[in-house]
Amino acid sequence: MFGVGESPIGIASSPTEEDYLLFTVKKTGKVTSQLHSAKIGKKIGIRGPFGNGWPMQEAEGKNIVIIGGGFAFTTLRSLIVFILNSDNRKKFQNITIIYGCRNPGEFCYKSELSEWEKMNDIGVYLTIDRAHPNWDKKVGFVPTITKEVAPSPQNSLAFVCGPPIMIKYTLPVLRELGFTDPQIYLSLERRMKCGIGKCGRCNIGNKFVCIDGPVFSQAELNTLLSDE
Amino acid sequence: MEGTGNQNQNSQDCFKVIPKEELKIFLERLNKEYKLILPTHKNKDKSKEKTKNNELIFDYVDVLNEEYEFPEYQNIRIAPKKFLFPQSEVLFSYEIEGNNIKIAEKGAEINNQIIFGIRNCDARSFKILDTFFSSGKYSDPYYFNKRNHTLLIGIACNEPMTTCFCTSVNGGPYSVEGFDAVLYELPEKYLFQIISPNGEKFKPYVESYSNASLEDLKLKDQNASHAREQIRVSLNLDNIEMELEGLYNHEIWQKIARTCLKCGACSYICPTCHCFDVQEKIEKTDIVGKSIGKRVRIWDTCQIPLFTLEASGHNPRAAGEKRTRQRIYHKFNYYLKNYDILGCVGCGRCIQVCPVNQDIRKTLVKVQEIAKNVQEGD
Structure with missing residues (x-):
């Protein structure tokens, strides 16, 4: 936003949606507030894309377990739309989606979610933290529901994106289910200013989330000096 | 040579x-x-x-x-770094008039x-x-x-x-x-x-x-x-990368961080510190609605918590010891891993400027002592 500043935002649309780029933005700070109050037609600038994406080649022929929490679901939407595209769907085996939010109102892409729920060839498990009168689906934190759904680690990859606390407690569940660290991929978030590995704040150990990430396998994270 | x-x-x-x-x-x-x-x-x-x-x-x-x-x-x-990497530097400027944006590269x-x-x-x-x-x-x-x-x-x-x-x-x-x-x-x-x-x-x-x-x-x-x-202090830092490798979660960082004020003077005075922030400056908005702005990069420091504070409120380096550790690891571990060089030139400016007399040489000596003990303890 000229005159306001820049924010790093993941792309929520899939490469198969060729006509537009979709960004799902939570109103949080200066830049995102200005984006929210912008009128249709307002000119903004985009730099990028920076960094890597989900390891789609490695995922071919495998079962995909997608675990997301809160507003971090945006790049997972991109992933799901890509996988479900009619040209791509046959390249992947079973798809399991576990998506948790604090309350029913916080889910992004509600109409798409209900379409996905109707599909026979994917499992969609939506959960909220605490019981709510307008909610007849799962109740419980993402790690708990992951344990309950218990996706098989056989020929599977897990793609995880969510708040640090969700990641922290989901990892042991996945490991308990038999997922090895190279099978677990995380998309991480850090404060960023440049996107090109120069401004110095998004590092995890000697790697930069903006150029080496944001997607890391847990196996790779294990080799870095990190608190993760 | x-x-x-x-x-x-x-x-x-x-x-x-x-x-x-x-x-x-x-x-x-x-x-x-x-x-x-x-x-x-x-x-x-x-x-x-x-x-x-x-x-x-x-x-x-x-x-x-x-x-x-x-x-x-x-x-x-004050090191001559500022002549090539100024404390404040305009990356580009722009004019906004309604929905027209004209960008002028410097x-x-x-x-x-x-x-x-x-x-x-x-x-x-x-x-x-x-x-x-x-x-x-x-x-x-x-x-x-x-x-x-x-x-x-x-x-x-x-x-x-x-x-x-x-x-x-x-x-x-x-x-x-x-x-x-x-x-x-x-x-x-x-x-x-x-x-x-x-x-x-x-x-x-x-x-x-x-x-x-x-x-x-x-x-x-x-x-x-x-x-x-x-030059009275001579350290052998040939193995510093490996010595630091095992001390990431050691209490030494808490101890050093306890006296550190996190003022960032060490990194502002450092001739090799290069982290920066990017900010927006609107210079002038006239009555007809034309504004002129600049995108500017300014020196920043890993020693303050805002450096890594995310919009969600999550901060991976909120704790002081994580920031103290970051400065040492960046120069003496990450730099060796990424570029095969040390990120310090031994000018001693950070020692001169520190308001609480922290001395990076002493930190390194301490690291080496602990690393040696850890190794011998194995």
Whole structure:
């Protein structure tokens, strides 16, 4: 936003949606507030894309377990739309989606979610933290529901994106289910200013989330000096 | 050591004698072709020369039109980093009128310039910045626009300070690494030596001077060993990357962080620290709704919590010890992993500036002690 500043935002649309780029933005700070109050037609600038994406080649022929929490679901939407595209769907085996939010109102892409729920060839498990009168689906934190759904680690990859606390407690569940660290991929978030590995704040150990990430396998994270 | 193009780097004709009283003339000749960045008093008003606010700084001096006398100093408090990586730098500017946005890239009107009189530590800091800013997929054009027009003429360090530890980080008071040319100070005269291929550009400026005598060279070598003796702390950091590797979660970081004020002075004064923030500055909004803005990058520091605070409120380095640790690991572990060089030149500025007397040398000694104990304990 000229005159306001820049924010790093993941792309929520899939490469198969060729006509537009979709960004799902939570109103949080200066830049995102200005984006929210912008009128249709307002000119903004985009730099990028920076960094890597989900390891789609490695995922071919495998079962995909997608675990997301809160507003971090945006790049997972991109992933799901890509996988479900009619040209791509046959390249992947079973798809399991576990998506948790604090309350029913916080889910992004509600109409798409209900379409996905109707599909026979994917499992969609939506959960909220605490019981709510307008909610007849799962109740419980993402790690708990992951344990309950218990996706098989056989020929599977897990793609995880969510708040640090969700990641922290989901990892042991996945490991308990038999997922090895190279099978677990995380998309991480850090404060960023440049996107090109120069401004110095998004590092995890000697790697930069903006150029080496944001997607890391847990196996790779294990080799870095990190608190993760 | 970089080649001079000469067979024998110690032959007398590699060293030209510039008498001290002729240095000004030498600088004037350089000044006709290059802008000069020189050690000079902050306040050019002679009457204020002795006041407290009149320290030596590196600054542009037009020696053709200004009085100038090359001062004596051990090192200059503020490193010359700012001339290639300014504290505040406009990346581009723009005009907004309604929904029309006109972006103006900053024009590259860079003059050839010389930073004159820097010590080896600062020359090596530019080598580190060169490596960093050119690394990866995106080389930094803002830095290299200036860097590619800058030559470095150093002066060997006859009197290192008590805070100096360049010899622990692969430098030395008489190391010539990173210089394009270097001066050696003797009583009454300087010896001038061309160091890098770029330094050959100075050949025409020194051709008329006589070659050094064998006596001159002997004196230079004596000065070199005297200077090395002045540096009292000598660490062997050959294994520092591995030594740090096992101490990431050690309590040492909590202990050091306990006295640290997290003021960031160490990183602002550091000639190799290069982290920055990017900010937006709207300069002017006139009545018809036209605004003019700039995108600016400014120095930033990993020592403050805001550096890594995310919009969600999550902060991976909220705790002080994580920030203390980041500074040491960045320079002595991550730099070795990513670029195979140390990120410190041993200038000791962070030691001088620290308000609570933290000493990076002591931290490193401590790290090595603990690493040794951990290893022996295994």
